[in-house]
Structures are given as structure tokens and as C-alpha cells.
Amino acid sequence: MEKKQYSVEAIENGTVIDHIPAGKGLAILRQFKLLHYGSAVTVGFNLPSKTQGSKDIIKISGVTLDDAAANRLALFAPEAVVNTIDRFQVVDKRHLTMPDEIRAVFRCPNSNCASLSEPVQSRFYVKKQHGQTRLKCHYCEKTFSRDSVTEA
């Protein structure tokens, strides 16, 4: 039997974030603090892709991304596919869709927003405006660019 050749080494258990648009892999690695898990992370940049021409890929051993993390990823790379790996097999494949609403993931960047000091989960409405993803805080009703919310 012909052995499949991987550009990036296969992992036994964990998560593979595949089909990341080429060039965004490093930003996702940094913004999602994927190195902070302390697990082995392997990354491939500019790998050939049948659908995208080229793509980035990130493999994290021993870590499974929850729905909140997957939602957050959808804001940055909606084309990405999150695969859960168990014993070298893909046991779950999540195609990401941009959520209408995102809760308990980001802090509101508005320092005067009441949600920062009250026992509530953060809540944003996701909007597309002029091709840009914007997040509107449910509480203070201020609208932010995707990047400013991440940095909060």
C-alpha cells in the first residue's frame, strides 16, 4: 500500500487547522496563543492547495479547540477547516461559518463599557461592512474592527 506523504508531519491526537489562507498562519499562531498550550505545534506555510493555490496549516498535539475558539477562528480565517485528530484519524471536521453573534470570547475594547465590571459574558454582533468584519458590542453598542477587539 502506498504511504501518504504529508508535507507536515501527522499527529496522533490533537487539532489540525487546515486551509488557512497562505500568509495568515503566523498571525493565527500568535493571536490564538497556540504556543501557550505547551504542546508540540507544527506549522506549514505556503503549502500547495487544490482549492486555494497555496495554504498554511497548523497542527497542535494533544489540544482540542472548543466551539468558542472555532468561532473566533472563523472571524480571522473563515475558510479554515478545524480537524480533530484521534489516533491519527480525523474524527471531526469543522467547516467554519462566520457567526452572527459571538459570546464570551472577546473583552469589549471600550474601557467605559459596563460589561467589563459586571457578572455578564461579553457579547458581540458580527457585521460585514464594506468587506470588513466589524463587531458591535451588545452592551455599549459601539462597533469595532475585528483587529481592535482581538487586541483587547
Place this chain on the structure above:
Amino acid sequence: MANLLYRQNVISVSDLTTEQLELLLDTALKLKASPRDDLLAGKLIGSCFFEPSTRTRLSFETAVQRLGGKVIGFSDGANTSAKKGETLADTARIISSYTDAIIQRHPKDGAARITAEFSSVPVINAGDGTNQHPSQTLLDLVTIYETQGRLNQLKIAMCGDLKYGRTVHSLCQALKRWGCEFAFVSPPSLAMPEYITEELDEAGCRHQVFSSLEEAAQWADILYMTRVQRERFDEQEFAKIQGKFNLNAAMLAGAKPNLRVLHPLPRVDEIHPDVDATPYAYYFEQATNGVYARMAMLSLVLNEEV
């Protein structure tokens, strides 16, 4: 019309449907024409002002008392448990267990929505930080309708601090539903924020920028003045714009007879006293309408039928 506001919170203009706004407007005008002193009989209202706002507080408390209700509360958060570190969520739980409705003013953006999430009684937002002040918007709508006989297809000019002015933002968000056209006059650094002009674009409302107040006064049905605060500029910068956004009676020559000048008050020098005597001045009547707008809010959230 069924009461679409019964037991509802009034937090933000953007939450209110056009039908709810029209119901509020009709009720305010109805209460102005035929005052009622029974609509809050037996009701106790919490007037929770975590920051001082004498005009708004007195207007709300007048509305409660004119409707036959009673008020408890405070006029400064410094004297409350918030000062001891109590969360707004806990304060809301407690005060809503004492009262039939809460009127709240708070310095934090979004505070009214948080109170509403933890309150067991309706919450009326009397201003939350730089965010919303729906009763001001309602009294503006009442006044515009009263002076123009309609809300649709009006030409609305807004002048002054359009960047930080919560009143002009909310008024745009409300009036866009009736297909109004807008003109903005402001120092470039205090221009209308993009998120508001984008909302107007999405609603198909035309908007433009005028360089002079005279031009706006001749074009408009409503000229909505706001104050340019000196502290937002350095001295040199302020000298360049000083007076340019102040209205006087001579500037109203050539205005349409139906033009009315509005202002959320207090004014400083952005409307010269010589405008007061012209038929265009309507800002004091506008302030009076605040009581009727607030009476409409309170009576609708607390009565199945008004």
C-alpha cells in the same frame, strides 16, 4: 393599537420598532392634549441616578408625579452601595424587588442593558455613558412631529459637536426610519462618525456636509444645534472655529417659514439670545415636551392600555 411596550424595557432607540416609536409619540401628544393623573396611581418608581443630571431627573420625576405615581431613589451614585463595590447587577436585583419600574442614569456605556438583564421590573434608560438617551430622542421626535406635522421626508440639519453628541446620533438612528434627509455642519474634527453615516446609507437616507450654518438654515426644516465644547480644542485651534458654529437671528434670513431650531439644552453661546424672539426658536418648548415624552414611556410600560 395594542400596547407594544407593556412590561418592556426602554434601553436604546435601535431596539425600538417603528411601531413602538409611533405609539410613544402618539401617547406623548395625547397626554399633552389631555393630561391624566391616574396612569401611575399606586405605582412606585425607582429613580436611580448614579451620576448627577438635574434636568433629566427632574423631568422624569415630574412625569411620575403628574401621572399619580411615587418616586424613591437617589441623585448621585456616590451615596449608594455602588461606592462600596456592589455590582450593578446586584443593585438591579434589589431595587427591582422594591419598585414597579426603574429609571436609571449611569456613567458607564451599556449600564442600562445590564440593569435590565437583572431587574424583575421594566427599566427605562435615562442615559448610559456616551451611549443612549432614548427619552431625549423621543422628546426630539415629539417636537419635530409637533412642529412639522409629520416625520417623513424631512430635511434635518445638525450642527456643532456631531462626533461626541449622543443626541444627534440617536436622532439620526430614529429618523432614518422615515426617510429623512440630513445635512451636517461641524468642525472637521467633530464630524458625524462613520458608523452613523453608514447606517444612513444602509437605510437609503441622503446626507451631505454644509460648510456654513446659513446654508444649512436655508435648506432645513429642522436645524438641530449642539454645543461645541471648548475643552475639545487647543486655544489656537479653537480661535479658528470660534463663532463659526454659533447661530444668530441674522443667519436665519431666508429660512423656510416652517424651520424650527432645536437644541437639547443647556445652551452656552451656540444660539444667540436674539434667536429666542424669532418664530424659528423652539428649544424651550422642546424641553417642555420632555415631560410628556417621559410620561408616555412610563405609562406605556406600566399599563396594558393607555
